[in-house]
Amino acid sequence: MxxxxxxxxxxxxxxxxxxxxxxxxxxxxxxxxxxxxxxxxxxxxxxxxxxxxxxxxxxxxxxxxxxxxxxxxxxxxxxxxxxxxxxxxxxxxxxxxxxxxxxxxxxxxxxxxxxxxxxxxxxxxxxxxxxxxxxxxxxxxxxxxxxSPAPAPAPEGQDEQREEGPAAKMxxxxxxxxxxxxxxxxxxxxxxxxxxxxxxxxNYDFLASVFANVSLLPQGRAFLLSTPDRTIEPPLAKLISFTEHPSTIRRGGVASTIKNAAFEKAGHTRLIASSNDGPPEEGCIDLLVQLLLPLCGNEEFDIDVLDELPSELQLLPADKQRESDPQIRTILVETLVLLATGRANRDAMRRRGVYPVIKEAHAWETVQGVKEPMVRLVNLLMREEGPDTAVEEVDAPTEEDALPPVPAWTAEPASASGSGSGTSFVGASGEVVTAPVDEPRGAEPGAPALGRGDDQPFVHHNVPLSRMQPEEDEDEMLLEV
Missing domain, CATH: 1.25.10.10 (Leucine-rich Repeat Variant)
Structure with a gap:
């Protein structure tokens, strides 16, 4: 009643x-x-x-x-x-x-x-x-x-001084x-x-989530990576500096955008510079520093390890803190896994000290869902390379062999598995609301509502991460020197 x-x-x-x-x-x-x-x-x-x-x-x-x-x-x-x-x-x-x-x-x-x-x-x-x-x-x-055009010269014998009207001055x-x-x-x-x-x-922080959503589409990734010529920075290069931003919303959305852009395998060699020496090659968007910096703490490395690291990662301040959100940490490591599917990038990562940084991050990590992609990354970096691996033998993920969907980003701590049980939306007060969902992402206009009544939310997640190395590579190699 x-x-x-x-x-x-x-x-x-x-x-x-x-x-x-x-x-x-x-x-x-x-x-x-x-x-x-x-x-x-x-x-x-x-x-x-x-x-x-x-x-x-x-x-x-x-x-x-x-x-x-x-x-x-x-x-x-x-x-x-x-x-x-x-x-x-x-x-x-x-x-x-x-x-x-x-x-x-x-x-x-x-x-x-x-x-x-x-x-x-x-x-x-x-x-x-x-x-x-x-x-x-x-x-x-x-x-x-x-x-206004210059006034015509006065006739001979007349005074040159004359006052211009408002129309003439305008x-x-x-x-x-x-x-x-x-x-x-x-x-x-x-x-x-x-x-x-x-x-x-x-402050426009929520636009980072818009870029993450758009980058789920091939056209969106093309926008992020395209540029009129190699001397002009593409849009993605302008976003990557925010992976260390104080706002969780901004840096989380940017991290998801970067990961989604990394699914364009054809551009992988443009996303990791080949060495730490000098500026990146023309047209290169070097993501490595911005992906690794949030995973670094205040640990001290041996001098030989420091020599391998990019200068931005050397001698970090004593109060340096790792990324606090496990979902964002997962996205950052998964992006590195995606970029390591090509031989050229793996070689660059080895030369530039990715392994010791991930080793320290793994020792600090307490969330199993973040540790798992770290192990995948190390298995890719520490495997033996030969003539048979000179080609990009590790396939990029596909929808058919995808893991369970992962929300593009949520401000709440991720589950231990790193996969979401629902879709995250922002509420009017800025809080994140996670609604349980089990349907594929999106729908065309005019499509019926998705299951279980009119109030059922639709699904959104960033591009899922598949199995990135052969299943037999299961040995954890993080503790090796």
């Missing part, structure tokens, strides 16, 4: 979302917001026709401060609800909704840019939305000015419209916005 009464009261509140009085809409939405959390049984009421669309319309209300307050609650509700496939499909179908989110994110004065980043992070877990972001181009109006203005790729714009604000340097109201 009480549940029925609550349902009726909430349905009445929905009718006030279209009230012409802004205070009425604000109070109604503030009252509805607590019922959008995953543990609220009344959450399914929001899946009724038009309710999601009403929230989407309110979320794009801007400018006046009261309207911003209402839009804040609408975005927060959509963030909570976007762990549900049906909600994301409906938002994806709304004309201009994703474009509006991107415009809000890149606006340097937007008050709600971080909420828009959270919602785009959740929505881009759907393949169709990730593809839309990849192909999206945002039109910009560019105003250019031309200096430069000629021209406007042109140019379309810019949305990913380029998002990458720019992600780099500029760190520490609220671009927008005082946003």
């Amino acid at each position: 009480a549940a029925t009464q609550t349902t009726q009261q909430l349905l009445e509140l929905f009718s006030f979302l279209q009230d012409p009085q802004a205070p009425v809409r604000r109070i109604a939405l503030a009252s509805l917001l607590p019922y959008t959390t995953p543990d609220a049984p009344e959450r399914k009421l929001f899946l009724r026709p038009d309710h999601v669309e009403q929230l989407a319309t309110i979320a794009h209300t801007s400018l006046p401060i009261p309207a911003q307050i209402i839009a804040h609650d609408a975005l927060s509700a959509l963030i909570n609800l976007s762990s549900t496939l049906d909600v994301v499909l409906r938002l994806h179908k709304l004309p201009g909704f994703v474009t509006g989110l991107v415009r809000m994110i890149i606006d340097e004065k937007a008050l709600l840019a971080d909420l828009a980043c959270m919602l785009l992070s959740n929505m881009s877990k759907l393949d169709a939305v990730a593809r839309q972001v990849l192909g999206l181009r945002v039109p910009f109006t560019i105003v250019t000015s031309e200096p 430069a000629k203005l021209e406007t042109t419209t140019e379309e810019i790729a949305a990913l380029d714009l998002l990458l720019e604000v992600f780099l500029k916005g760190e520490g609220k340097q671009y927008n005082a109201n946003a």
Whole structure:
């Protein structure tokens, strides 16, 4: 009886979302917001026709401060609800909704840019939305000015001094419209916005999760690794410095992005420099330092080992701490395993001291799920190489032989196995919500909701890691010198 009464009261509140009085809409939405959390049984009421669309319309209300307050609650509700496939499909179908989110994110004065980043992070877990972001181009109006032409010389015998009118002083203005790729714009604000340097109201950390979601697609990995010519850094090179960032959200999303990019096997030799001597070869994105540095502590190496290490890993400060999140540590080590599937990279890793760093990290590690890929990596590095291994004999992983899916990133400690039992979404307050799932990632627009009712979330995980070496290589070699 009480549940029925609550349902009726909430349905009445929905009718006030279209009230012409802004205070009425604000109070109604503030009252509805607590019922959008995953543990609220009344959450399914929001899946009724038009309710999601009403929230989407309110979320794009801007400018006046009261309207911003209402839009804040609408975005927060959509963030909570976007762990549900049906909600994301409906938002994806709304004309201009994703474009509006991107415009809000890149606006340097937007008050709600971080909420828009959270919602785009959740929505881009759907393949169709990730593809839309990849192909999206945002039109910009560019105003250019031309200096006024020099005045004609005065006729002979007349005074040269004469006052120019306002029209003569004004430069000629021209406007042109140019379309810019949305990913380029998002990458720019992600780099500029760190520490609220671009927008005082946003830090843009959740864009790292958007890049991780997009990099699950081949087109997304191509964006990260492509460049007009070898003298210009590709987008991935601009992201890798954040693997040591204080924000777990930012460094976790970047770590997942790097791992997904490493599944492009054709570009592996561009991702590890051949030696520590001098700058990397032209066109090389050297990931090794940024992958190893979070795995390093304050241990002291013998002088002969120090000589092998990149200079950035030598003589680290006494207060140097290893990455605290085991899920991120797993992603970093698995990326090294992926990159070690080629002979050239394995040789480079041996020359550059990867083994002693991993040996110390393994001795420190307490999570078995992180130790397992460490053993795989060492088995690849310590195996005997000969003419038969001169080719890349260790195949990259495929979907057919994949391990259980691993979420792209979660702020909560990973399970001991390193594989997730569900999909991680961000809630409106920034907390990570893990929903149990057992279905494949994503769905095309118009597809039915995935199993077990309308509130079933869809699946997202970063590209899974397969068996990376022959099964007979089971001896643990980490303690060898």
